[in-house]
Amino acid sequence: DTAVSQTPKYLVTQMGNDKSIKCEQNLGHDTMYWYKQDSKKFLKIMFSYNNKELIINETVPNRFSPKSPDKAHLNLHINSLELGDSAVYFCASSQVGRGSNTGELFFGEGSRLTVL
Amino acid sequence: AQSVTQLDSQVPVFEEAPVELRCNYSSSVSVYLFWYVQYPNQGLQLLLKYLSGSTLVESINGFEAEFNKSQTSFHLRKPSVHISDTAEYFCAVSDGGYSTLTFGKGTMLLVSP
Numbered sequence: 001d002t003a004v005s006q007t008p009k010y011l012v013t014q015m016g017n018d019k020s021i022k023c024e025q026n027l028g029h030d031t032m033y034w035y036k037q038d039s040k041k042f043l044k045i046m047f048s049y050n051n052k053e054l055i056i057n058e059t060v061p062n063r064f065s066p067k068s069p070d071k072a073h074l075n076l077h078i079n080s081l082e083l084g085d086s087a088v089y090f091c092a093s094s095q096v097g098r099g100s101n102t103g104e105l106f107f108g109e110g111s112r113l114t115v116l
Numbered sequence: 117a118q119s120v121t122q123l124d125s126q127v128p129v130f131e132e133a134p135v136e137l138r139c140n141y142s143s144s145v146s147v148y149l150f151w152y153v154q155y156p157n158q159g160l161q162l163l164l165k166y167l168s169g170s171t172l173v174e175s176i177n178g179f180e181a182e183f184n185k186s187q188t189s190f191h192l193r194k195p196s197v198h199i200s201d202t203a204e205y206f207c208a209v210s211d212g213g214y215s216t217l218t219f220g221k222g223t224m225l226l227v228s229p
Binding site: 040 | 222224
């Protein structure tokens, strides 16, 4: 029933490891996003995909690689994790096409990544 | 480019007191405005939004916000807060299209008995 679901909710790992976070939405939206929330609660867009096509790629290290197998899924893979990658990562979705875009986002519960 | 300023990082109030959380934005085009709420250890939930029409918008739990174009503001108000309103509140702006929401830095509302 969850509209935007992310897994895992918590992730604790060592520096240098590679990890993935998965996201799925069942709202029928055509656009999905990854946001990073730092320790000061600041939310920053990382990536956006529209119908599986990358449309926004902010200044993010290329250790971060998003993948969208279909418009309902957007995964985030992170290579060679660093201490500064510790944050909460939020997946979100919206409907942009068909003249219905207002910018309203629907968020997942977040995935808290802790790098030791 | 758009930006959002939330002047207060933290607002402490007593239960049943009124509260106003301030939000100012800048944008060169027409905007859509949003307030999201984040309860501890949870994701962001939409509280209310201004898309068009009446400049005063309300949420189901007693919050309201007024879009003021001349002052480029979208302040959030509640006449009487509850302990359960304790949360982080984010103001956000969008111009539609493929641009994403731009968020303010958030205001922590702390309601004490």
